[in-house]
Each structure stands twice: as structure tokens, then as C-alpha cells.
Amino acid sequence: MFNSLTERLSGAMQGLRGKGRLTEDSIRDALREVRVALLEADVALPVVKDFIAQVRMRALGQEVTKSLTPGQALVKIVNDELIRVMGEQNESLDLNAAAPVVVMLAGLQGSGKTTTTAKLAKHLAEAHGKKVMVVSADVYRPAAIAQLETLAGQVGAIFQPSDVSQSPVDIASGALAEARRQFADVLLVDTAGRLHVDAELMDEAKAIAAAVNPHEILFVVDSMTGQDAANTARAFDEALALTGVVLTKTDGDARGGAALSVRQVTGKPIKFIGAGEKPDALQPFYPDRIASRILGMGDVLSLVEEAERSVDKAKAEKLAKKIRRGAGFSLEDFKSQIEQMDQMGGVSGLMDKLPGMGQIPDQVKNKVNDGETRRMVAIINSMTPKEREFPDVIKGSRKRRIANGSGTTIQDVNKLLKQFGQMQKMMKKFGKGGMGKMMKRLGQLQKMGGPGGFNPRMR
Structure with a gap:
């Protein structure tokens, strides 16, 4: 993840680190490189403009000009701004509600919702000690229900059976009743992939949300779609009032535009990132750690x-x-x-x-x-x-x-x-x-x- 962005930003910052003095010209040249790096990473243009403006304002201020190591101070400013753009700190799932806490997962077709549902179940069980039930309300994709059943068995989650003959709303409502009966702590509802322009399916998603009143609604999106991920998340948010975003397939994303665009464009926090197919390949999203990786400083x-x-x-x-x-x-x-x-x-x-x-x-x-x-x-x-x-x-x-x-x-x-x-x-x-x-x-x-x-x- 971020390979190309890391390479470009590291190159732009490397020339500044050892300098004892920075001029407006050298700052302008460095920010030009930063701008190109962000645009090539498919970061949304409004986010790029705001990022460059904030860095320039701070770079020309006293915290750089009065610093003993102005080049390194500018690197720190870029680091701080990357963190700000991505959300300052990790925002975990809010599980402070009466059990079972309902978490609904929505998103486009092929974004990885079903595998993310299983990964999230494993994370909640291992990191929070929760008893998790999962259910598939996807009656349109062949074998979606069977896939979730298999994954649930792998991660040790309770699987609530469903059938393509049922309506998605009935499936979700029935699962909530069963989760209460079995004293589950969390119910994860995997919904069908849909396009945000598909009014009928979006209405169905709203009906599911109205039926089970989810405490969290997570938008699952393929990070390789770049800034389109942020634009699509905004459209889903208008319909469903999202509480967070899960970026999937980040192991195949060399650009990182989605991670740098989603929070600024939607106002919704990135809560998790998925990297790989394994059940444990889901990590909480920490903006400071990601910023460190983007600037080539690792994430130890x-x-x-x-x-x-x-x-x-x-x-x-x-x-x-x-x-x-x-x-x-x-x-x-x-x-x-x-x-x-x-x-x-x-x-x-x-x-x-x-x-x-x-x-x-x-x-x-x-x-x-x-x-x-x-x-x-x-x-x-x-x-x-x-x-x-x-x-x-x-x-x-x-x-x-x-x-x-x-x-x-x-x-x-x-x-x-x-x-x-x-x-x-x-x-x-x-x-x-x-x-x-x-x-x-x-x-x-x-x-x-x-x-x-x-x-x-x-x-």
C-alpha cells in the first residue's frame, strides 16, 4: 500500500531534511512535488488543495523559519497534515449499546463485504471478547449465503441461516430476534452489493436499517477505486447515515488515494483496513501509523x-x-x-x-x-x-x-x-x-x- 506515494513524497522530503535554511522557492518546489505525488495517488482534488494550503501556511510560519532544523520541521508538518486529513486518531466501533449491538455492512458489488463481515467477527471475538452472530441478507448473489456460512465456521462466529426465498428485511429482523434468544453480543448484517444509483436497492438498504436499527453502519469499499471510493461513500452516507468506512484490498493499492480522501470528503472515519484474504487480515485504522508509512518511516x-x-x-x-x-x-x-x-x-x-x-x-x-x-x-x-x-x-x-x-x-x-x-x-x-x-x-x-x-x- 502507498508504494508510489511513499516513493514520491520521500523523494520530495529527502532533499529538505538536511538543509539548515529554507527559502520560499525551495518550499514552493517541494510542495509542487507533494501536489503531483498526491494527484498521482488519485487523491481527491479538493483534499489536495486543502492539504497544500495548510502545509504552505505552516511552512512559511515561524515554526519552520525559527527552527534549528527547518527541513526536518517541514517534514514534520507534512506528517502532521497527513494525520489531520485521515482523521487524527483511530475511531473504533461503538459497542456501547444494549446487546445485541447491530452492525450493518453496505457497499458496492465486489467490495469485499462478506469476507469483511467474517474478519470483523473474528476481530470482535478476539480483541473484545464478544459473542458474534453473522447473517447474510444478500439474496441476489449466487452462493453469498453459503460463503458466509463457510467463513463463519472458520472464524468461530454463530451463523444465522437465511434463504434466497426470503426478503432481506425479514432475514435481518429474524436474525435480530435469534441473536437476542442466543444472547449474542453483536449481530453483523451482511447486505447485498448495490450501486448508489440503484434507487430500488438503496430503498431496500434503508428498509433493512429501519427494521433492525443498526448502531453502526459501515461502508465497505475497495481502496483501489481511489477518490471514487470517497465519492461513493458520500452517496451512501446521504441514504444510510454511515458511521464509518472499511477500506478493503489495501494490499493491492499502491496509490493510497482512498485513504487520504475518504475522511475529508465524507466526514466519516476510516475504522478498519483489510489487507489480504486471511480471516485475521483486518486492522484498526490508525492515521498516525499510516502517515508514518507514507513518509517511509515504517509502522513498527x-x-x-x-x-x-x-x-x-x-x-x-x-x-x-x-x-x-x-x-x-x-x-x-x-x-x-x-x-x-x-x-x-x-x-x-x-x-x-x-x-x-x-x-x-x-x-x-x-x-x-x-x-x-x-x-x-x-x-x-x-x-x-x-x-x-x-x-x-x-x-x-x-x-x-x-x-x-x-x-x-x-x-x-x-x-x-x-x-x-x-x-x-x-x-x-x-x-x-x-x-x-x-x-x-x-x-x-x-x-x-x-x-x-x-x-x-x-x-
Whole structure:
């Protein structure tokens, strides 16, 4: 997410960071680059104009001209304005209502409402300890109800059956009655995708809302639609009185125009962003962390939180004890670490949150991909238990058998063994904790960077 915007903004800001003095000309040149970067990211024009005006006003004021490091002060202004445009702080779901709290999800066709419904159910259960029921009021899309039933089973939510012969209003009303009977804390109502120009379907959405009186109405939108996401959200808001927005498919959005436009255009907060198909690929939206990522400063705090959720603490402690005993680090341990990293979003997800990634050329980043990690797991799975524990026995004939079994080449096997050897050396340096200790060090880095990951040395 934000790859192109990060590259352009980082380039514009990089030339200013080390300057001891800024002129009106240098500020004007930098803001021209910022304007182009925002427009190329498909940010809505009114948002771009307001953003540039606010930065210019502050940049020409005393907080820059009187600063000992004016270039860095201007970078901070851009950071602050990005946060302002996206909403200052995270606004979570309001669950302070009599149970069951009804949350209705609406949006265009193909925006990802059904998968978002399941992801949100998982988030509410794990992060808030809520008993969640889900129901599909989509009687138009083939297999929509069956899809939600399958996803509900995966995330441990209560699924309320519905049928295409029923009316969406009856489905939602019946689900609310059943949620009360089963003492559910939250009822998530997944509605059919509709165009905002489709008066009949919009009237149906209004009728569903009138029937179940949702405490939250979330607009689910594909982030790759750019500024159109904000315009569509505004149209839905006029009909349904939205309480928030969920941006989906942000892992495929290299521009970021939707994230920078929605709040300003609609006045509605972005509450969650979805990145990927996995049930846990839904994150609360933090404007300060996103601003830090846009400016190439990473998002270490989210990375640490992801590690807290995803890393198997029992496995980590078992590995730590094993290494402390001097028992060594085996290929089985290596595989476990790879799988846990995959649960945290894979290599690409980790790189997106690490500071300085915006400065790494695309051709370098493209060489690091999650297909490589899956290939590594396949190679290790093709080994015998003895080979995983004692990799030194893996010679010519064994390498051929492993390569054939994993659908790879002998060169791939050699590469994995070399990477494993490097990991062994790293584990000796860590001494204990493996991935857990790495996350602790990243947490210390975040504290050094201050709130939102902004490096105080850049102020």
C-alpha cells in the first residue's frame, strides 16, 4: 500500500531534511512535488488543495523559519497534515449499546463485504471478547449465503441461516430476534452489493436499517477505486447515515488515494483496513501509523502488535529454552519461524511496516516475495525427520530426492541450506527468544521513535 506515494513524497522530503535554511522557492518546489505525488495517488482534488494550503501556511510560519532544523520541521508538518486529513486518531466501533449491538455492512458489488463481515467477527471475538452472530441478507448473489456460512465456521462466529426465498428485511429482523434468544453480543448484517444509483436497492438498504436499527453502519469499499471510493461513500452516507468506512484490498493499492480522501470528503472515519484474504487480515485504522508509512518511516508499533497476536508464545518459549540449553536450531525450528512470519502477513507485509523500506529500490523489494517462503517450507517438508535435525547429512542423492519431492531444484535446496546456516548464526547471537526477541528489539525501536513512529531526531 502507498508504494508510489511513499516513493514520491520521500523523494520530495529527502532533499529538505538536511538543509539548515529554507527559502520560499525551495518550499514552493517541494510542495509542487507533494501536489503531483498526491494527484498521482488519485487523491481527491479538493483534499489536495486543502492539504497544500495548510502545509504552505505552516511552512512559511515561524515554526519552520525559527527552527534549528527547518527541513526536518517541514517534514514534520507534512506528517502532521497527513494525520489531520485521515482523521487524527483511530475511531473504533461503538459497542456501547444494549446487546445485541447491530452492525450493518453496505457497499458496492465486489467490495469485499462478506469476507469483511467474517474478519470483523473474528476481530470482535478476539480483541473484545464478544459473542458474534453473522447473517447474510444478500439474496441476489449466487452462493453469498453459503460463503458466509463457510467463513463463519472458520472464524468461530454463530451463523444465522437465511434463504434466497426470503426478503432481506425479514432475514435481518429474524436474525435480530435469534441473536437476542442466543444472547449474542453483536449481530453483523451482511447486505447485498448495490450501486448508489440503484434507487430500488438503496430503498431496500434503508428498509433493512429501519427494521433492525443498526448502531453502526459501515461502508465497505475497495481502496483501489481511489477518490471514487470517497465519492461513493458520500452517496451512501446521504441514504444510510454511515458511521464509518472499511477500506478493503489495501494490499493491492499502491496509490493510497482512498485513504487520504475518504475522511475529508465524507466526514466519516476510516475504522478498519483489510489487507489480504486471511480471516485475521483486518486492522484498526490508525492515521498516525499510516502517515508514518507514507513518509517511509515504517509502522513498527503495528508490527509489534501483529507479532503479539500471531507468534505462538508456547513455541517461542520452547525454542528459547532449547537454544539456551545449547541444543541448537534445527530445520524444523526454521520452518516454524517461517510459518509464524507468514501468519504475520508474510515478508511483503513485514517490509511494508519496517522503517526505511521506502528508500529500497523496487527491483530489490520485488526479489523478496512470499512465494519464496512457501517454497522453503515445501523443501523442508520433503526432508526426513533426521535430515531436519541433522542437515549436515544432506548430500548429493538426498538433495536430488528433496528437490524432486518439493518440485524445486538442487540449487533451491542449496540456497535454503545456506539461509538456514545464516539463521543458525543469528540465533546464536540472539541467545534466546528467536522471533520474540527480534520483536522486543523492534518495540524498543518504536519507543525511540516516539508516538506514531516519528523519529524525534527529525523534529
